[in-house]
Amino acid sequence: MAEEETELSEEQKKEIAKWFLLNAPAGEIQYVAKDLKSVLNDDDVYNEAASEAFPFYNKSHMICLELPGRFGDVLITSYGELQDNEYLDPKTAQVAIVDHVKQVCTEVRPATDEELPSAYIEEYRCALEAEMLKYVGEAYPKGFCSVYCINGKDVEGPGSDFEFVVVISAARLSPQNFCNGSWRSIWNIEFKDDIQILELKGKLQVGAHYFEEGNVQLDAKHECRDSTMFQSPDDSAIAIASVIRHHETEYLASLEASYLNLPDTTFKDLRRKLPVTRTLFPWHNTSQFSLTREISKELGIGK
Amino acid sequence: MEAAMGLMRRMPPRHSETTLSALLSLLPHHSSDLLSQVDLPLQVLCDVDSGKEFILCEYNRDADSYRYYEGGISSVYMWEDDNEGFVACFLIKKDGSKTGHGRRGYLEEGAWDAIHVIEVGPEEEGATRYCLTSTVMLSLTTDDESSGTFSLSGSIRRQMNMNLAVADGHLCNMGKMIEEMEGKLRNSLDQVYFGKTREMVCTLRPPSEVAQMRLPDS
Numbered sequence A: 001m002a003e004e005e006t007e008l009s010e011e012q013k014k015e016i017a018k019w020f021l022l023n024a025p026a027g028e029i030q031y032v033a034k035d036l037k038s039v040l041n042d043d044d045v046y047n048e049a050a051s052e053a054f055p056f057y058n059k060s061h062m063i064c065l066e067l068p069g070r071f072g073d074v075l076i077t078s079y080g081e082l083q084d085n086e087y088l089d090p091k092t093a094q095v096a097i098v099d100h101v102k103q104v105c106t107e108v109r110p111a112t113d114e115e116l117p118s119a120y121i122e123e124y125r126c127a128l129e130a131e132m133l134k135y136v137g138e139a140y141p142k143g144f145c146s147v148y149c150i151n152g153k154d155v156e157g158p159g160s161d162f163e164f165v166v167v168i169s170a171a172r173l174s175p176q177n178f179c180n181g182s183w184r185s186i187w188n189i190e191f192k193d194d195i196q197i198l199e200l201k202g203k204l205q206v207g208a209h210y211f212e213e214g215n216v217q218l219d220a221k222h223e224c225r226d227s228t229m230f231q232s233p234d235d236s237a238i239a240i241a242s243v244i245r246h247h248e249t250e251y252l253a254s255l256e257a258s259y260l261n262l263p264d265t266t267f268k269d270l271r272r273k274l275p276v277t278r279t280l281f282p283w284h285n286t287s288q289f290s291l292t293r294e295i296s297k298e299l300g301i302g303k
Numbered sequence B: 001m002e003a004a005m006g007l008m009r010r011m012p013p014r015h016s017e018t019t020l021s022a023l024l025s026l027l028p029h030h031s032s033d034l035l036s037q038v039d040l041p042l043q044v045l046c047d048v049d050s051g052k053e054f055i056l057c058e059y060n061r062d063a064d065s066y067r068y069y070e071g072g073i074s075s076v077y078m079w080e081d082d083n084e085g086f087v088a089c090f091l092i093k094k095d096g097s098k099t100g101h102g103r104r105g106y107l108e109e110g111a112w113d114a115i116h117v118i119e120v121g122p123e124e125e126g127a128t129r130y131c132l133t134s135t136v137m138l139s140l141t142t143d144d145e146s147s148g149t150f151s152l153s154g155s156i157r158r159q160m161n162m163n164l165a166v167a168d169g170h171l172c173n174m175g176k177m178i179e180e181m182e183g184k185l186r187n188s189l190d191q192v193y194f195g196k197t198r199e200m201v202c203t204l205r206p207p208s209e210v211a212q213m214r215l216p217d218s
Helices: A010-022 A029-040 A043-061 A119-139 A233-261 A266-270 A283-298 B002-010 B013-026 B028-037 B170-204 B208-212
Strands: A064-067 A072-075 A081-083 A086-089 A094-099 A104-110 A143-151 A162-174 A179-192 A197-210 A214-229 B043-046 B053-056 B074-080 B086-095 B109-120 B127-144 B148-165
Touching (some): A064 A094, A072 A086, A119 A233, A197 B170, A214 A233, A214 B170
Antiparallel strands (some): A064 A072, B043 B053, B109 B127, B127 B148
């Protein structure tokens, strides 16, 4: 390669650095960052790339950070974002101030009234959150969940629509076993007042990374829809949780089914366990095979 | 270089070509190391003269043209090395997708790429030392209404050394080694791809039979 080949511009290097960071599997961005810094060998470019990539990564992976002062944990999501580094935890009505690149919560403050929903909305939100926490506690060994009002948070009483988002984030990180994985669910729930119906839209995403003797990754996604009646806060909450539980359980079962089917269907299309003859290939006799065939062809002995 | 290989192990395998080209542009002085250590899915070209397909790889590259030994979707290349022996490279590529050679029609996208490189030592007292390094790259994606998109991809690499009698012939020895290795790799894939990632999914969210046992009677 010629030495005079175009040197990468700072901007190009930064974009490449961002690409690496954004594509890090769940729980691995710090490891990727370490290797990347070494390969880049340019702290200024790295820092700029990191400041742009980390917030996006943290929100899309919905990472969970500990709130200082024994308030519990906060999920970092775009739904709870009040400002670039400020994230609402609806459960405790606290706002976390966050350092994205270090992935820590540096400070916490109480949320102001303007940042919180009205009492009417909060009744629904709180009831749903209680049901969701029950569900997540049972279904996910290490899952976190938040319920946000993303539309209509100032609605004072019946007569208007509003919208919630339920976010479930579970990660199992086992770097010493070379295995990491994550489950993310995002459920949009529209409360339609005029037709008294709740419309639910779920997006489920599962990922796993195993890298002991190579690099193997699972990436699975699914979308689903459902609806249920608009009822009192408690009854709506129970109905919603039940719909979510049903769809997520079904999805897990279909993932299992995909895995069970793979060996006999899809994988077989790629490589059989044994040749069609069901015995190992007769290496000793290969030359005999082709020789016979070639001779037949030459002599025009048809078959 | 270690950091570069670390990155190769973490980036999604489906994007391995993009990862490699990103690393090549960031580390132009390490390009020969990177190209020789990183395996990418194989590409197939069609020979203009014989109309047969053959596989491209670093070993049959000579500037911009590719030389070939045999057509089809497996190719073999050989060359002499410095130790009075030779090196053989067996490449296999299978496209199992619906539009490719997949007969069962489940795969939206699927590929098996195998690269086997055997270093054959000089003959000593009727026996020869064979050193086989194999890499298998696998990717499969299914996509349907009820279960969404399911995509598994990745690569694993193994080595095997054997001392075998020359009397059976090199082809026979190498063939058997490769067959044994591919069998081992396929089983490994069964355990790795299917086993570990499936285990992880069940760890994240155990199947409902377990969860239901804890629910109160409704």
